[in-house]
Amino acid sequence: GAVVSQHPSWVICKSGTSVKIECRSLDFQATTMFWYRQFPKQSLMLMATSNEGSKATYEQGVEKDKFLINHASLTLSTLTVTSAHPEDSSFYICSARWRGGSDTQYFGPGTRLTVL
Amino acid sequence: QQQVKQSPQSLIVQKGGIPIINCAYENTAFDYFPWYQQFPGKGPALLIAIRPDVSEKKEGRFTISFNKSAKQFSLHIMDSQPGDSATYFCAASRWSRLTFGEGTQLTVNP
Numbered sequence: 535g536a537v538v539s540q541h542p543s544w545v546i547c548k549s550g551t552s553v554k555i556e557c558r559s560l561d562f563q564a565t566t567m568f569w570y571r572q573f574p575k576q577s578l579m580l581m582a583t584s585n586e587g588s589k590a591t592y593e594q595g596v597e598k599d600k601f602l603i604n605h606a607s608l609t610l611s612t613l614t615v616t617s618a619h620p621e622d623s624s625f626y627i628c629s630a631r632w633r634g635g636s637d638t639q640y641f642g643p644g645t646r647l648t649v650l
Numbered sequence: 651q652q653q654v655k656q657s658p659q660s661l662i663v664q665k666g667g668i669p670i671i672n673c674a675y676e677n678t679a680f681d682y683f684p685w686y687q688q689f690p691g692k693g694p695a696l697l698i699a700i701r702p703d704v705s706e707k708k709e710g711r712f713t714i715s716f717n718k719s720a721k722q723f724s725l726h727i728m729d730s731q732p733g734d735s736a737t738y739f740c741a742a743s744r745w746s747r748l749t750f751g752e753g754t755q756l757t758v759n760p
């Protein structure tokens with residue numbers, strides 16, 4: 535149980551275009567989903583916290599107009615990277631917290647974004 | 651974000667050895683301390699987690715030792731295997747927001 539999926543697993547896009555990444559909790563309802571970014575050989579950095587039905591909370595330094603997050607249901611959150619640039623190339627990982635209130639976060643497999 | 655410092659950056663052990671990874675935190679408001687394992691190109695997988703009211707927790711070959719007064723915690727991997735070769739991250743959580751350590755790249759030689 536507690537499976538989180540992401541789609542796509544990798545994407546290559548041209549500079550200036552927008553890319554949408556989906557995060558789904560497959561076998562549980564997730565009140566809260568989180569989005570992280572990980573550069574090569576580095577740690578995970580929390581970008582934003584997303585609660586179902588409400589606006590996402592962004593970490594300091596993360597541009598909310600560039601990284602649009604939508605959490606429309608208890609099993610789906612999306613991250614849209616708008617007007618992507620090469621410096622946005624990274625590994626984007628989502629996690630989901632079970633509705634039951636546990637602190638445990640279950641992570642998705644990640645999405646590799648390359649902006650040319 | 652509050653810092654979580656992790657050491658060593660890399661670690662090489664022989665099969666059967668007991669690698670130990672250490673983390674230290676600053677914010678006493680952290681209330682949940684998980685460890686994650688990550689393979690290249692994959693998302694992190696939860697190994698084991700502990701709360702600050704417990705000094706030790708063991709699950710299978712993985713043990714967390716927690717020292718609340720020193721604000722330190724560590725991961726021990728018993729009888730390590732080549733398949734344990736991966737990057738390990740400690741983390742600390744407050745209000746479910748995770749702050750990760752820098753990561754430790756573990757290599758277990760056959």
